[in-house]
Amino acid sequence: MSKKALYLLGIALTIILGTFLYVKFCCNGSMETPAADTEKVPTVAVKDNNFVPFVLNGSGINFRINDNLKFLKNSAALIMPVSDSVTIGVENLKTFLISNPKQKVTITGYATSDETNTTKFENLALARANDIKNYFVSKGLLEAQFDIKGEIIDKWKTDLDTLLGPADYKFETIDTTTTANDEWSILKEKINADPLILHFNTNKSSDNLTAVEKQKVSDIVKYMNQVKDASVLVVGHTDDVGNRDSNIILGQKRAEFSKNYLAKNGIEASRITAESKGPDEPVGENTTAEGKASNRRTVITIK
Template sequence: MSKKVSYLLGIAITIILGTFLYLKFCCNCYEKTTTDDAPKIVSPAVQEPNFVPFVLNGSGIEYQTHDNLKFLKNSAILIMPVSDSVTTGVEKLKAFLTTNPKQKVTITGYATSDETNSTTFENLGLARANDVKNYFVSKGMSENQFNTIGKIIDTWKMSGDTLLGPADYTFETIDSSSATNDEWTALKEKINADPLILHFNTNKSRQTLSDAEKQKVSNIAKYLENVKDAVVVAVGHSDNVGNRDSNIILGQKRADFSKDYLSKNGIDAARIETSSKGPDEPVGDNATEEGKATNRRTVITIK
């Protein structure tokens, strides 16, 4: 074998041996470094916000702030002063309850199972609910619009030894049909307390209505439109001039005129009853002209 061939063969063997050793040792070292010794990336822990929002959420009211009413552990007394953002919510609650006097709110107070109840209430949660109610009442709200209950739970969010907002508020649904019935009852009482009275000149049974009388007619029409079984009663009266029978007839004419007027203003004539008292129920002194004029009338009410 020539020297040149021996030289080239030696180079080839060196390259092959070097490659083998590199793959065996260096690549293993790289794999170990990249798999075993490489630093692991750890995601930072997400911290939960340390607050309990003050929430008022009902039909007609919606308010929320991150601050809240607070109680010391084992205590049923609100920590004062209350923050401005909570005070704003309390004022909104006051305005809402004033506008909606039938609205009821249930305050649920909470306490943890490891707290000590030193109050006269059944549990510390109920004591806290009552203190919140008293605070609302001190701000001008009606005590009758609040109910209170208390619950004991395992844990509650705290800041040191302070419980953050251990109460929530449930707005009861108002029975709209009941509210509507109350509205029409009130209108009926208004109509009958100050009834439509049409006064007439001597021997006359028609006249022009004033604006106030027209408004009363409008109220009657509105009531009948919404209370389907309601009936209007028109009773005619007279003074005592002439004989009674003639005055009974005159009173009836006045009642019939009133019925005709009402029917022309949107009231079903079938829902209007008429009668006459003639001179039998005077409200003025028939010895004077002023008294006689007062007695010549038709009184219209809701039956």
């Protein structure tokens, strides 16, 4: 083999050997398949359930938040200040109770059996209920709408030395039928105690009512719209001028005039009875002009 051939063969072997060594030692890491990335586990926030919700739940009110009134262990005094979220609930309660004056709420306070009672109350639980009531009253709620109870239990949810919302609120059921009947009975008594009386000039009638008379008409209409089995009695009266039979007829005309006026103002004519007493039930002396004027009238009441 010639020198030139040996020379070329040496060059070729050098290139092959160099390539082999480069691959084996210099670039070995880059030839490996990269390891898969470690899976990233999303961070999950730990949910804090260390609360007792403030709940106001009755017919017509439903309020709930994850916050509450708080008491230190062995204490009957509310921790102040109360949070804004609880204050909003108290304002909702105030609005509800103003709209429902017959509503009563029983506040039941709680204390644990290992707490010490240093109050004048029978137990610490009752003292806490009373302090909650006083707080409500300080916010403008009526004391008469609250009753209080106290209950000793084995344990209650706490945050270190703080009891979280140791109370609940029971909305007493209202007898709406009785409440409604009471309201309309009071209105009926008001109408009949100071009845609507319309006065007339001799042989004349007028529907020019005063503001007070118009309010009385409004009360009668309101009552009749609510109490469906009620009826109105309109009685016509006269002075003693002329004979009795003529005055009975005149009194009836006055009663019918008043009946028509009421019918035009929202009361069904079929629910209005018109009758005449003529000159038989005077309220003034018929010997004077003033007395006669007071006798010329119709009196309107609820039957």
